[in-house]
Amino acid sequence: MSYSGKDYALPETVAVAVGAGANIVRTIRDSVGYSIEELALTCGLAFSEIADLESGIDADPIKLRRIATALRLPENALLR
Numbered sequence: 001m002s003y004s005g006k007d008y009a010l011p012e013t014v015a016v017a018v019g020a021g022a023n024i025v026r027t028i029r030d031s032v033g034y035s036i037e038e039l040a041l042t043c044g045l046a047f048s049e050i051a052d053l054e055s056g057i058d059a060d061p062i063k064l065r066r067i068a069t070a071l072r073l074p075e076n077a078l079l080r
Contacts, residue, residue, distance in 0.1 A: 008074045024078055025067060026054040032071060043070035 010018065010028075017027045029039055029050075036054075040047045043066045050067070052058035064078040 023054050043067050
């Protein structure tokens with residue numbers, strides 16, 4: 001997926017949850033029905049790396065792009 005995501009809008013339920021303070025990675029992951037383990041396998045990250053992103057310990061843009069690609073989102077969709 002090579003488009004930038006400038007015109008990408010989060011689904012309304014995700015946008016509302018993120019606006020209320022929910023973590024964007026976890027909210028999107030939950031909305032598509034992935035467990036952390038399934039997402040880890042799909043994007044090639046470790047369970048702990050995804051858990052760190054979801055808890056706010058880590059915000060590595062490279063990891064966020066890998067997750068976005070695995071979830072079939074524009075690669076910059078999680079970089080907000």
